[in-house]
Amino acid sequence: MQQEHTNLFLRAYERLYSYYGSQNWWPGETSFEVLVGAILTQNTNWLNVEKALANLENAGKLSFYSLSAMSVGELAEYIRPAGYYSVKAKRLKNLIQMIEDKYEGELSFFIEDNLEDSRENLLQVKGVGPETADAILLYAAKKPVFVVDTYTHRVFSRHNMVEEDTNYQSLQQEFLDNLPDDVVLFNEFHALIVAVAKEFCKKTNPLCIKCPLQGVENR
DNA sequence: CACCAGGCAAGTA
């Protein structure tokens, strides 16, 4: 019979995957669409992001060139449903500008760059923090970067798998140290953590009695 | 009605 992994992180992954199945975030989207979506989704329900993307798509403006040529004000109108529209319009333009300045406006050059440099360039963009940068690296550039967020911290600290008092950097390192460098696994795992957090691991929900991760930390 | 959703930057102490 099949037995659970000795590796705590893989064990958690297997449980979540068995419970929820494949999440397959950003299936078939182009790297550019992922790039835009990564900014639009900041603190925003995904459904609203899809509306904003659809506005651009329907106008035939969902391309690097179109956004590059577009004013911040015009862009803001298209992405209004995603909320924080004026802030996000600026952030998107900042990101486009960085790719023009450092990669000749070629998204493929950015994707082909080495991980350290591309991550550093992303973090220098105003409006791109660690989580957005890593989401772009993983979901748009397909690099083996593990995306951690507040959900990740909450779920894994509540199951005593990581320290309560940690930070983005060390939390991320724990996952990288305990998981194989697998882009598909990182894609699924992050999405599965979001799923379980939303269903079972809310801020005030100490019991989590039906959580698929119940008891995963013991063996 | 309140709360939250696939955060970040700037300001404060």
Next chain:
DNA sequence: TACTTGCATGGT
């Protein structure tokens, strides 16, 4: 270094 606040729409 570690908090707090502004940003803003739409679903539940």
